[in-house]
Amino acid sequence: MKHMKHVKHTQRKKRMVRTLSILCLLFFALLFTGCTSTDTAAETQDVPAQETAAETQDVPAQETAAGTQDVPDAVTVIDMMGRTITLEEPARRIVALTASDCEILYAIGAGDTLVGRGTYCDYPAEVLEVPAVESGANTNIEEIIALKPDVLLMSDMAQTEDQIAQLEAAGIQVVVSEAVDIEGVYYAIEMIGTLMGLEENAAAVIDSMKATFSDIAQRASGDGSETIYFEVSPLQYGLWTAGTHTFMDEIASMLGLTNCFADVNGWGEISEEQLLERNPDYIVTITMYFGEGPTPEEEILSRAGWENVTAVQNKAILNLQNNELSRPAPRLADGARMLFEFIYGE
């Protein structure tokens, strides 16, 4: 009897340990999913590319000059993680994983060298004809190697050292392009220009961006008293906005506007109550419109409780749905101009 009881007891104990361990597993799985969603937001903020860009800004041009003296066509760049990459000749076959790098390549007239693109690259339209490869967390090294590029352009978000080593072993040079501010975008364009042997085109793109920015910054008469709210995700899915350290914020201050969520760092989900209290003068939404139901502007105008928001009363809502203001690419200048025209007219 006693023995029976003992057996029963250990069985129960075993069962308890088993169930507890399952619970712990569940718990950690949940914790982990919780973390990953916040991580992505944090990641974009902490990238130290700003420093790298600032420190090395003048270096590549000099080095390239020195390089060309030794071996005729050789190019050397320092990428945005501070790694030095030397090619025997300008790159002819490129795989670019981020949408912004694809845009830069087309902008400097090197679109025809693109042999592979990340899944989310969608501008300009021609890029959709280029074979797509998985990017980000699902990056598939084999797929990239099969395309036999000279250079892989990517951001430093999801790739591990091992993956970079694998690619380099396959003879593919990895160049990291990771701009977090407009200075960084200039650096990326210059770097990619050097890589492709198209320095002049790159310089022209940068000059045109700078011209646009200085033009609108001069003509913008705002003194920071008017506020703007950038809506990244509509109310239906929870309001998300772009706070400081985003391109939208940088361009807003260029136009003499104050981002009404300047106390949020990077992108974050914000409270609807706070938005109503902060009462922005302008709203920019980047929600896509699929041609059915109300347009994003109409949807914002119809929200209950938003009737008293200044931007809603003045119908001062702009929809920039083609990523003009969210990608580190030359089109930032277009986005800035559209925003300028929206706010200051013509």
Place this chain on the structure above:
Amino acid sequence: MKKRAEHFRTMEYIIFTAVTLAVLAGCICIGSVSIPLKDTVTVIRNAVTGTPQPEALAVSIILSVRLPRVLCVALSGAALALSGAAMQGLLKNPLADGSTLGVSSGASLGAVIAIAFGIRFPALPFAGTMIMAIVFAFLSLLMILGLSYKLDYSLSTNTIILIGVIYSMFVSSIMNVIIAFAGDKVKDITFWTLGSLQNSNYQNVLILTGAFAVCGSILFFRARELNAFAVGEDNARHVGVDVRRTKLIVLITVSVLIGVCVSIGGTISFVGLVTPHMVRMLVGPNHRRLLPASAFGGAVFLLLADLAARILLSPIELPIGVVTSLVGALVFIFIFYQTRKR
């Protein structure tokens, strides 16, 4: 030990309702933007009596943002806890709940499919995600239970939970496949899966109230059968319960409740799991007492979790699921440990 009443007595109803209403009122008064209590009362009194409102901001915040949200949260909490309690009784399984069984994941899959392929039903223009969520919740439940029966007729805790966990992973991989093909709508889907009660409006409140009233009363009138099930399915059959019918009715009802909740607020885990356990310690295992008490308990639990999500990091909002999982998991381990130690 004092013998507990079979029914949920009127006095207990009054106490539970009072506590729930007090928490509800507290959640309406506290928020990311602080509004003086006096103004809050004025706004609500004016809204009820139809007197013109004085200050615009407080009116917008309380009537258009806070009130519908708080009501949605309370109703979702009640519905989720009720379905958790019913499932735990029906399956005689203390770990049964929409999230552990994979029903919530199934419902989200339905909603994601509806968003990705733009599924709409002509009669109910905005109910596409909701109907798909309900259908998928029910199909998932059938699939998981069917498979569990095949493997283990007694439907033991471990089998069901393991299959539930595997099913959730399977569903999340299917969702990733859909996201990979969804192109333009990737962003919408990603934000949807994060879950949010921000868009709560009075239409949602009405839908939740309706679903809760109908499904709640169906479940409540099955409380006696659930008591029989809690002893064992064979026992239920022996005392004359139509096992198959009861089971089907309870499962469909639970799927509808979970589907509606998921389509409005996304997956909110642990409410349905933890609340019935906490409540059981208070009112005992009889389902005629447990079911109504769980509904009240769930409402209070989710209201407090939502309050934390709204004000802790203001102006940033936390996803409510993060708060419930964090608190719920810890509370659950504690309860589990306490009951096993005894």
